[in-house]
Amino acid sequence: MVTLAEVAQHAGVSASTVSYVLSGKRSISTTTRRRVEESIRKLGYHPNAGARALASSRSNIIALMVPLRTDMYVPVMMEIAIAVATTARTHGYDVLLLTGEEGPDAVRRVTGSGLADAMILMDVELDDERLPLLRATDQPSVLIGLPADTTGLTCVDLDFKATGALCVEHLATLGHRDIAVIGEAPAVYERHTGFAERTLDGLRTRARELGLRLLHRPCEGGYDAMAATLARILDERPDTTGFVVQNEAAVEPLLALLRQQGRAVPEDVSVVAVCPEQVAVQASVRLTSVAVPAQEMGRHAVDQLVAKLDGRGSDEVVLLAPELTVRASSGPAPVQP
Amino acid sequence: MVTLAEVAQHAGVSASTVSYVLSGKRSISTTTRRRVEESIRKLGYHPNAGARALASSRSNIIALMVPLRTDMYVPVMMEIAIAVATTARTHGYDVLLLTGEEGPDAVRRVTGSGLADAMILMDVELDDERLPLLRATDQPSVLIGLPADTTGLTCVDLDFKATGALCVEHLATLGHRDIAVIGEAPAVYERHTGFAERTLDGLRTRARELGLRLLHRPCEGGYDAMAATLARILDERPDTTGFVVQNEAAVEPLLALLRQQGRAVPEDVSVVAVCPEQVAVQASVRLTSVAVPAQEMGRHAVDQLVAKLDGRGSDEVVLLAPELTVRASSGPAPVQP
DNA sequence: ATAGGCTGTCGAAGCGCTTCGACAGCCTAT
DNA sequence: ATAGGCTGTCGAAGCGCTTCGACAGCCTAT
Numbered sequence: 103m104v105t106l107a108e109v110a111q112h113a114g115v116s117a118s119t120v121s122y123v124l125s126g127k128r129s130i131s132t133t134t135r136r137r138v139e140e141s142i143r144k145l146g147y148h149p150n151a152g153a154r155a156l157a158s159s160r161s162n163i164i165a166l167m168v169p170l171r172t173d174m175y176v177p178v179m180m181e182i183a184i185a186v187a188t189t190a191r192t193h194g195y196d197v198l199l200l201t202g203e204e205g206p207d208a209v210r211r212v213t214g215s216g217l218a219d220a221m222i223l224m225d226v227e228l229d230d231e232r233l234p235l236l237r238a239t240d241q242p243s244v245l246i247g248l249p250a251d252t253t254g255l256t257c258v259d260l261d262f263k264a265t266g267a268l269c270v271e272h273l274a275t276l277g278h279r280d281i282a283v284i285g286e287a288p289a290v291y292e293r294h295t296g297f298a299e300r301t302l303d304g305l306r307t308r309a310r311e312l313g314l315r316l317l318h319r320p321c322e323g324g325y326d327a328m329a330a331t332l333a334r335i336l337d338e339r340p341d342t343t344g345f346v347v348q349n350e351a352a353v354e355p356l357l358a359l360l361r362q363q364g365r366a367v368p369e370d371v372s373v374v375a376v377c378p379e380q381v382a383v384q385a386s387v388r389l390t391s392v393a394v395p396a397q398e399m400g401r402h403a404v405d406q407l408v409a410k411l412d413g414r415g416s417d418e419v420v421l422l423a424p425e426l427t428v429r430a431s432s433g434p435a436p437v438q439p
Numbered sequence: 440m441v442t443l444a445e446v447a448q449h450a451g452v453s454a455s456t457v458s459y460v461l462s463g464k465r466s467i468s469t470t471t472r473r474r475v476e477e478s479i480r481k482l483g484y485h486p487n488a489g490a491r492a493l494a495s496s497r498s499n500i501i502a503l504m505v506p507l508r509t510d511m512y513v514p515v516m517m518e519i520a521i522a523v524a525t526t527a528r529t530h531g532y533d534v535l536l537l538t539g540e541e542g543p544d545a546v547r548r549v550t551g552s553g554l555a556d557a558m559i560l561m562d563v564e565l566d567d568e569r570l571p572l573l574r575a576t577d578q579p580s581v582l583i584g585l586p587a588d589t590t591g592l593t594c595v596d597l598d599f600k601a602t603g604a605l606c607v608e609h610l611a612t613l614g615h616r617d618i619a620v621i622g623e624a625p626a627v628y629e630r631h632t633g634f635a636e637r638t639l640d641g642l643r644t645r646a647r648e649l650g651l652r653l654l655h656r657p658c659e660g661g662y663d664a665m666a667a668t669l670a671r672i673l674d675e676r677p678d679t680t681g682f683v684v685q686n687e688a689a690v691e692p693l694l695a696l697l698r699q700q701g702r703a704v705p706e707d708v709s710v711v712a713v714c715p716e717q718v719a720v721q722a723s724v725r726l727t728s729v730a731v732p733a734q735e736m737g738r739h740a741v742d743q744l745v746a747k748l749d750g751r752g753s754d755e756v757v758l759l760a761p762e763l764t765v766r767a768s769s770g771p772a773p774v775q776p
Numbered sequence: 777a778t779a780g781g782c783t784g785t786c787g788a789a790g791c792g793c794t795t796c797g798a799c800a801g802c803c804t805a806t
Numbered sequence: 807a808t809a810g811g812c813t814g815t816c817g818a819a820g821c822g823c824t825t826c827g828a829c830a831g832c833c834t835a836t
Contacts, residue, residue, distance in 0.1 A: 103553065105822060116786045121824060128825095131784060148551030152498060153822035155489025156791050166536065170521065180517045184507065187538045196554065199503065199536040201524045214485030216440065217533065324721040351721055354691045358698070358723050384661040384688055386695050442792060453816045458794060465795095468814060490792035493821050 104147040113141040124149065155216065164195045164407060165218035167232075169225035170202045175350065177378050178396045179224065182246060185400025186222060193408045195219075209235045220407045222246060226257075228294040242410035244403045248296045252419050256410070258403045261421035262297045265392050266304025268426050269346045269374045272390070274312045277435035278344035278372060281309065282335045283318040284328070284356060286349050291320055301348060301376065315339065323351020325358070332359050343435050345373045350381055357386050368433030374426070382429065390432035392424045441484040450478040461486065492553065501532045501744060502555035504569075506562040507539045512687065514715050515733045516561065519583060522737025523559060530745045532556075546572045557744045559583065563594075565631040579747035581740045585633045589756050593747070595740045598758035599634045602729050603641025605763050606683045606711045609727070611649045614772035615681035615709060618646065619672045620655040621665070621693060623686050628657055638685060638713065652676065660688020662695070669696050680772050682710045687718055694723050705770030711763075719766065727769035729761045 110117045115134060122128040123138040130138075141147075155161040166186050168179060187197045198218050200208050202225070209232050212218050219241070223232065226247035236243045237254045245257045273281055283305055285291070286298045302318060309316040317339050321331040331352075335342060347353050353375055357367065365371050367387050375382055375391040382391035402420060409415030447454045452471060459465040460475040467475075478484075492498040503523050505516060524534045535555050537545050539562070546569050549555050556578070560569065563584035573580045574591045582594045610618055620642055622628070623635045639655060646653040654676050658668040668689075672679060684690050690712055694704065702708050704724050712719055712728040719728035739757060746752030 103551065103822095107822075117823080118787075118825075119785060122785085125824080128785085129783065134784080146547075146551065148548060150493070150822050151552045151554040152489045152492025152496075152793095153791090154824080156487070156493050156793080157822075157824040159489075159791075159824095161489060163535075168521070168524075170525070176517050177513045180513050183520075183536065184505070184538055187505075187536050188507070188540060191538075191540070197536045198500075199520065199524050199534045201521055201528075203525060203528070210483075211485060214440065214483065215488045217488040325723040354695075355723055358691075358695055361695070361699075384692075386662040386692055440792095444792075454793080455795080455817075456815060459815085462794080465815085466813065471814080487792050489823095490821090491794080493823080494792075494794040496794095496821075 103150070104145045106147070106149065109138065109141050109145055109147050112145060113138045159216065161216060161219055162195050163198050163218040164190050164404065165198045165200055165208075165212045165221040167200045167202060167208060167221065167223045175394075177350075177380065178394050181378070181396035182224060182400040182403075185397040186404055189401045189404040193404065195404075195408070206232050206235055209239075213239045213241045220244075220411055222403050222407060225295070228296050228299075242407055244407045244410075246399055246403055248300070248419065248421075250296070254417060255419075256406055256415075256417045257419045258399050258406065259297065259419075259421055260394055260399070261424055262300035263304035263307075264421070265376055265424040266301040266306075266346075267308035268304075268392060268424050269376070270305055270308040270312065270314065270316070272374060272426055272428075272432065273344035273346070273372060274308075274314055276344075276372060276432060278314070279435070280315045280339050280342045281305075281317070281344040281346060282339065282342045283316065284331060284345060284347040284349060284352050285318055285320040287322045288320040298348070305346065317342070321349055321352050323349055323355075325355040328352045328355035329359055332356065343371050344432075345371060347373060347375045347377070350375075350377045353377060353381060353385055353389070361386075367431050370436055372432035372435070374432055382427070385431075387431045388429040390427065390429045392426050395422055398422060440487070441482045443484070443486065446475065446478045446482055446484050449482060450475045496553065498553055498556055499532050500535050500555040501527050501741065502535045502537055502545075502549045502558040504537045504539060504545060504558065504560045512731075514687075514717065515731050518715070518733035519561060519737040522734040523741055526738045526741040530741065532741075532745070543569050543572055546576075550576045550578045557581075557748055559740050559744060562632070565633050565636075579744055581744050581747075583736055583740055585637070585756065585758075587633070591754060592756075593743055593752075593754045594756045595736050595743065596634065596756075596758055597731055597736070598761055599637035600641035600644075601758070602713055602761040603638040603643075603683075604645035605641075605729060605761050606713070607642055607645040607649065607651065607653070609711060609763055609765075609769065610681035610683070610709060611645075611651055613681075613709060613769060615651070616772070617652045617676050617679045618642075618654070618681040618683060619676065619679045620653065621668060621682060621684040621686060621689050622655055622657040624659045625657040635685070642683065654679070658686055658689050660686055660692075662692040665689045665692035666696055669693065680708050681769075682708060684710060684712045684714070687712075687714045690714060690718060690722055690726070698723075704768050707773055709769035709772070711769055719764070722768075724768045725766040727764065727766045729763050732759055735759060 106120050107117050110120045120138050123130050123135050190197050221243040224246045226245045226249050228250040230249055248257050248259045290298050319331050321327055360367055367373055375389045377391055379393045382389040406415055443457050444454050447457045457475050460467050460472050527534050558580040561583045563582045563586050565587040567586055570586055585594050585596045627635050656668050658664055697704055704710055712726045714728055716730045719726040743752055
């Protein structure tokens with residue numbers, strides 16, 4: 103492995119000069135800089151990460167904690183993770199992948215060992231046990247998701263309350279009066295993952311304001327669960343003409359069931375989904391949807407974190423505004439017979 | 440931050456003694472060890488990662504290169520990534536997440552800087568430009584996937600040729616004579632990702648051996664593309680009764696289309712999928728399928744890598760045997776009218 | 777003409793570990 | 807009784823960087 107000393111010797115300068123060329127922290131004459139850069143290139147020099155971390159007490163690494171479960175919103179997670187890795191690189195940072203498995207210990211380990219300079223936490227629960235640790239340390243962190251108490255924390259998330267409101271508004275505008283919400287699996291609500299409850303809050307609040315009737319039913323993914331849920335909904339509210347689906351795994355089963363029962367989309371019933379763009383576009387009916395802006399969330403989280411690391415930026419909660427894209431699954435409510 | 444020197448002072452021993460307690464590389468008396476461990480616990484000591492890496496020239500980090508594209512086999516990728524992270528932790532390693540974006544430069548950077556001790560590469564293409572670099576360096580690596588030339592490389596993958604053969608055999612046993620393969624998107628074949636071609640090879644070879652007629656059509660995901668592909672297949676081979684689907688995004692559209700055309704599954708046509716378990720189970724018909732053993736691949740790759748890092752293990756290609764699970768989508772071929 | 781201030785470069789110290797050689801003190805074999 | 811070999815511990819060197827203080831050499835303002 104090539105060292106900085108070797109580069110210095112090759113260029114005929116001192117080690118510190120090479121270091122300053124690399125960091126730009128002191129001015130270096132153009133001729134010297136050129137010579138050093140040439141030597142770096144010729145020798146194929148890469149600064150030793152450990153030495154650099156030790157000397158500067160900066161690892162240039164961002165830790166990303168992803169949920170261990172692989173059963174839910176996986177595409178969104180993956181998209182965020184990749185956006186984080188890509189954006190981090192543009193700022194000169196690498197990304198360390200941690201699973202939620204270690205829990206709070208992971209936070210202690212990372213902050214204690216200087217493995218990473220900062221952390222991004224995904225899938226934060228309303229009352230997450232890692233939060234006190236984050237507040238206690240001076241290592242910057244950003245949450246993707248919104249816990250119950252955000253004091254002293256920086257968070258990025260989609261504005262799920264506004265998302266819920268937006269879905270209801272869209273259906274209301276089209277004349278739908280009875281709306282059913284196909285929610286996430288019951289387990290999601292039990293874990294108190296904030297986004298599900300916030301969406302529901304937005305849906306309910308706006309529905310009340312607009313005088314609509316709203317029915318909410320959690321639903322496991324898959325065909326059988328969806329069939330049971332749909333049957334129940336149509337028993338309870340036969341006049342339902344608008345559906346809001348938040349569970350990706352329920353989207354295609356719902357469409358299949360509606361088709362099977364002779365309910366045409368969008369002529370008889372309208373469907374609005376909260377899901378990644380790809381799911382909306384590839385579904386058997388192109389879905390009117392609010393996209394979860396996974397890439398933007400990942401990018402934003404890193405930008406925030408880097409700002410903090412540079413001494414800029416501060417604690418704040420950023421809620422990204424939802425955007426509803428109208429596609430082929432929603433239309434005017436059928437005229438009452 | 441607590442340092443090793445502070446622990447040493449607290450325990451009343453020298454720094455090297457603490458180091459040896461931590462590493463176990465020299466014998467330490469039980470009393471001393473207890474005392475040191477107690478001090479470590481009390482002070483909440485975590486070894487500084489940079490200092491350790493510098494002194495030992497070992498970072499205890501494994502780099503994982505994931506593909507940048509987020510448009511394909513995402514759940515599989517994510518499952519592998521999480522299995523890698525989890526397994527690595529059990530061996531005391533952390534995982535650095537790299538996207539394919541940097542290409543070969545990422546390999547140079549990692550090996551040159553000592554950022555990681557070893558690498559795992561996912562989504563390796565048949566003639567990947569990173570391979571020469573891997574062969575040239577003495578840093579251990581494992582590929583998930585199978586390039587054209589595996590000399591000097593360690594690879595882990597599902598045996599896709601056997602997978603193809605297994606699907607054909609299953610349908611043949613049930614009496615199907617005309618089989619159609621819904622393949623991956625054309626772009627996948629153009630990129631020469633090995634697995635698609637190897638599956639096809641297995642399908643064709645076994646079909647020939649068993650005297651079956653086989654039609655292969657690449658297919659983009661989604662409903663419209665699937666509709667066009669299916670129409671074409673049924674025009675060309677109206678007697679087709681067996682389908683093998685490799686593209687996850689085509690599964691549900693295919694089932695919907697078959698239903699729509701009045702072809703019952705499995706009474707009229709049988710469907711076998713190559714996809715993650717979850718997709719097979721949650722589909723509108725529970726699918727007979729060969730699962731891609733993502734977790735096992737990730738775990739195996741790490742185990743191999745750690746063996747190499749410990750001086751055990753050697754270059755070899757491990758192909759995991761496919762397993763076909765019979766579910767509700769396949770049955771005896773219909774009796775000829 | 778000269779003081780004072782830049783600009784560019786160097787040398788040395790230090791970051792927090794690991795690891796090597798040394799050796800004190802004991803045990804065992806003769 | 808004594809040589810030789812363990813066992814357990816220490817001190818020092820070194821890993822490859824960053825960063826601080828020092829200062830030579832020049833320029834500019836008076």
